[in-house]
Amino acid sequence: MTTHAPAAPIAARTAPARSRALALAVLCAGMLMIVLDGSIVTVALPAIQDDLHFSPADLTWTVNAYLIAFGGLLLLAGRLGDLIGRKQVFVAGLVLFTAASLLCALATGQGVLIAARFLQGVGGAMTSSVSLGMIVTLFPEPRERGRAIGAFSFVGAAGASIGQVLGGVLTEALDWHWIFLINLPLGLAAALLAVRVLEGDRGPGLRAGADALGAALVTGALMLGIYTLVGAGEHGWASARTLGLGALSLALLAGFLLRQARAAQPLLPLRMFRSRDVSGANAVQVLMVSGLFAFQILIALYLQNVRGYGAAATGLAMLPAALAIGTVSLVLSARLNARFGERPVLLAGLGLLVVALALLTRLPADADYVLDLLPTMLSAAGFGLAISALTALGMSGAGPADAGTASGLFNTTQQVGGALGVAVLTTLADGRARALTAAGQPAAEALTGGFRLAFAVAAGLLSVALLLAATVLRPGVNAADSQAG
Template identity: 55%
Template sequence: MAAVTNSSPKGGTTMPMSHARASASPWLTVILLCVGQMMIVLDQNIVNVALPAVQRGLGISSGNLIWVVNAYVIPFGGLLLLAGRLGDLIGRKAVFLTGIVLFSASSVLCGLAAGESVLIASRFLQGIGGAVASACILGMVATVFSGRREQAQAIAAYSFASAGGGAVGPLLGGVLTELLSWHWIFFINAPIGAALVLVGARVLPGQRGEGLGKGTDFLGALLLMAGMTLLVYTVVDAERVGWAAPRTLLLGPLALVSLIGFVVRQATAARPLLPLTYFRSRSLAAANIVQFLMIGGMFGLLFFGTLYLQRVLRYGSLRAGMAFVPIAVVIAAVSLGLSTRLITRFGRRAMLLLGLALVVGAFVMLSFARVDGVYLVDFLPAGLVMGLGFGLAAPAVMGLGMAAVTPAESGIASGLFNTTQQIGGAIGLTVLSAFVSARTDSLTAAGKTETESLAGGYHVAFLAASGFALAALLVGAGLLRGAPSVGMEQQSTASPEHHTPVS
């Protein structure tokens, strides 16, 4: 494998990456990072199934129960970019391991919580740890290999860890809650985190960062943190208090003012947190838009798909979680095997568009799920198509975006991708929830039964999610330009007119 040399934004160079990891297996590095990513993603989904048990155990009111989720999402979405920049400055390995330590320790605090306020505060710390750890993961994964095929395989493994973790979360949450207790949905992170830190300290490549002396835009970070926090809070809170509520009308504009201030600051700061020159790359900007829209729709599968199984088909939490296992298997098979070969042969853009088209079709299929439906007919076929589509699209869009930045810039690009994912998921889920509420209320007023009204609401959510995926498809088709596939490159270099004499 050829050595990869990191180039600093100023044009200098740092230690060759092959030398930095001389004593470590590249694939062991990828596996460790993917385990960390899966643990963090699992925690975002594992809690939902256990919320009723948490509520009963701690006596949390229905109004405050939402903060068990929100207290994690808000700092997670707001800190990703700053954490990514810190990874570039002081080294991604140090930032990743620090995040894992904080995430694991706060998970233990969550499991030990004996009251509502302690659990919510611990979840806030857990969100910070998750942001710090995950902000650097994609940047490290994308720079492990220099070869295009190996890099595609590594990014596919990361995509599986993200998507598979999301799909397995409900199942694992149901198993732990029913067989042990809700406390174990948090305790399970401790041994995994400890193993990651012990092994990662020895095998992860110790790349040197630019140094804190290079500085970063802390005022910009403050504006971004405030804007993201307010935006996520406003979006997740609006579903409960209403979009026309005074709090929403106050905090929404404040969030926009903070984010606009951040953009202005990035255009004028000497050392911006997120240089606006990044967005001169059409591929990076478009890839993040596609990710925003795609994840906004995919949250509809995990959330409303689970509700359809539980509230319409009357599945228990464990059975509903098991229903997602085939989807996780398909995502694993596609992300870790098929997608790499197809991307290598046909290129990332083609696989992205094919994957998004399959996601659109799957959501349309789900919109026809019946009130008296059968899993093998009404849910599983659409879920398998969804797994195939997402397994193709996720590694392709991340590969297109990461290919647009240098290795030295991949940390902040990784943080940007994760921020896009969190905000896209929060906004997408809230928009879908608004559609569900409006349609369900309308059907109830028209005299439909509760089950019929709920099913009708979920149908609208699935159709709206297909709209998100279709918009992502259109953006990808119009703005993204993929690199030539390996097959095309080989064909090109084999042509006589492209032969270069050897000097």
């Protein structure tokens, strides 16, 4: 039975279209800075390693420190937004992220950079966790909400690829410090505009249900879980360290779920999972993002380590994917969602992504860009279709009171999927490459063989996501009109 969304706050219903458009632009600008920073660092890692004398193992912590803080704090930050006001959490996150970016740029030692990256993750979690919730309350009308989510999805989808281009250009033309300095004008401008443009939405306060025990359990479970995943490649999946920490993380998560079932004011109301669309969308997202890390990260490694591309050339090679994703998510996705519903659009997008990854399973060591890589870049347009539909479905159970929590949950599954994809796919690629090298294959052939295995597994993950979306998500129901029981 279809029910309608609760009425949005008065400010959201009566705000002029122009002011809501400005608010959406500010939210997108804040998200763009977070997304750009997440990808802009990847192509600058070799330069950072040389300058600060990182070992290969220690270098990964410039990424892992950010992932652990970001993924671990999203749920808590989203709930705090519901309780003390999403605008306050959004602005505070921007300020912290910008200050941490300055600290990253000024870092002259490994410890300072890693600590600053952790602080960036905290600020990024605060900003990202409440953004979708604010969009849901700003745009209660289904068609307008669809267009707003399409624009927001465009920023997230295309921004990652654009970050690789920008990171390569800045690193080669100037130096790696500038990939962080560029955040200063963006962050300050976004924070100042947010104070002026975003409507105040002060919540009921921490006494209304902060659930400190639940917050400690889930934050500990997520941080420890992501820490375990990102270290599994180095220590081994069957090592005592990985199994022990993984078991502890699962125990904390089980304790959190038990707490949520009994708490009077839970951090994450389990009723949200009664919606098949919400539960299914978050599960599909974990699989989809896990698989797509093969595209974003492993293709960049292939271009640099096998084909000999520089940082800027690698970013430019990824540009067609950014353009395809951006065009589809900004121009087509909202219209298609409104006409056909989110589920068919999601299935079409996932189908395209399966094709994109399947094409890479035949990638040769001496690939021709136009013949072997460009078709995959263009097929990445499927992400523009899938992420917009998936976002609408993932937020379909959110009312005004828990929009921040739903937003934090959706962003959390995205980060968990990303960490899982990095850990599993890079480990598989590295293990296969080592085995092929030991068997006597040339380095380029061995590396490519490892990448092909990872691409095959990624295609399998996306195929499972497609099957899950087809069987779990409800046909014929528009997410904007669907609410969790």
